[in-house]
Amino acid sequence: EPEVTQTPSHQVTQMGQEVILRCVPISNHLYFYWYRQILGQKVEFLVSFYNNEISEKSEIFDDQFSVERPDGSNFTLKIRSTKLEDSAMYFCASRGTGRIRAFFGQGTRLTVV
Amino acid sequence: GESVGLHLPTLSVQEGDNSIINCAYSNSASDYFIWYKQESGKGPQFIIDIRSNMDKRQGQRVTVLLNKTVKHLSLQIAATQPGDSAVYFCAENMKENSGGYQKVTFGTGTKLQVIP
Numbered sequence: 001e002p003e004v005t006q007t008p009s010h011q012v013t014q015m016g017q018e019v020i021l022r023c024v025p026i027s028n029h030l031y032f033y034w035y036r037q038i039l040g041q042k043v044e045f046l047v048s049f050y051n052n053e054i055s056e057k058s059e060i061f062d063d064q065f066s067v068e069r070p071d072g073s074n075f076t077l078k079i080r081s082t083k084l085e086d087s088a089m090y091f092c093a094s095r096g097t098g099r100i101r102a103f104f105g106q107g108t109r110l111t112v113v
Numbered sequence: 114g115e116s117v118g119l120h121l122p123t124l125s126v127q128e129g130d131n132s133i134i135n136c137a138y139s140n141s142a143s144d145y146f147i148w149y150k151q152e153s154g155k156g157p158q159f160i161i162d163i164r165s166n167m168d169k170r171q172g173q174r175v176t177v178l179l180n181k182t183v184k185h186l187s188l189q190i191a192a193t194q195p196g197d198s199a200v201y202f203c204a205e206n207m208k209e210n211s212g213g214y215q216k217v218t219f220g221t222g223t224k225l226q227v228i229p
């Protein structure tokens with residue numbers, strides 16, 4: 001089965017530092033997403049991306065967050081100045097055109113200290 | 114209702130028995146409803162979906178029931194196995210506010226513990 005790949009699997013960063021979380025979506029997918037899951041809680045939508053622009057973002061996705069598709073294969077989430085409360089699992093997902101099923105990566109565990 | 118904090122509803126089931134996991138949803142405009150399985154340390158994994166104009170759909174060992182009258186969704190797992198132990202999330206697939214694009218909105222999870 002095709003896979004969404006995320007790197008790194010675990011990132012520890014100091015408060016105030018910038019982090020970039022990386023994702024390689026499934027190759028023929030055109031819709032990309034970032035989700036966040038704080039430990040023990042539900043998976044929360046952050047942002048969706050299509051045709052090289054954000055199509056929707058949640059209240060969580062404030063000015064500290066940005067996404068980019070720097071080339072034909074990568075999709076990144078940048079947090080400009082991390083806060084303690086940004087500590088969570090971050091999941092990337094992708095979806096094919098006309099498909100319902102979104103494929104999720106294994107996640108990046110971000111720990112802000 | 115919403116579940117906050119670190120405590121997920123937990124369902125403990127004996128191996129071989131059937132499991133029923135329930136979910137209430139709020140948005141009547143959702144196109145599809147989906148069940149995801151999340152094993153410890155992993156991302157959500159698609160199990161099965163059901164279109165909003167259906168009331169039942171069966172997969173391999175799983176059945177999803179949709180009751181739009183009471184906005185209730187359930188996942189039935191037949192002959193539950195230890196490998197079914199995970200957190201199960203119901204989710205809604207709806208068109209985004211910008212129109213045309215879909216996103217998945219997750220509900221509260223239920224932890225399924227299978228007792229060998």
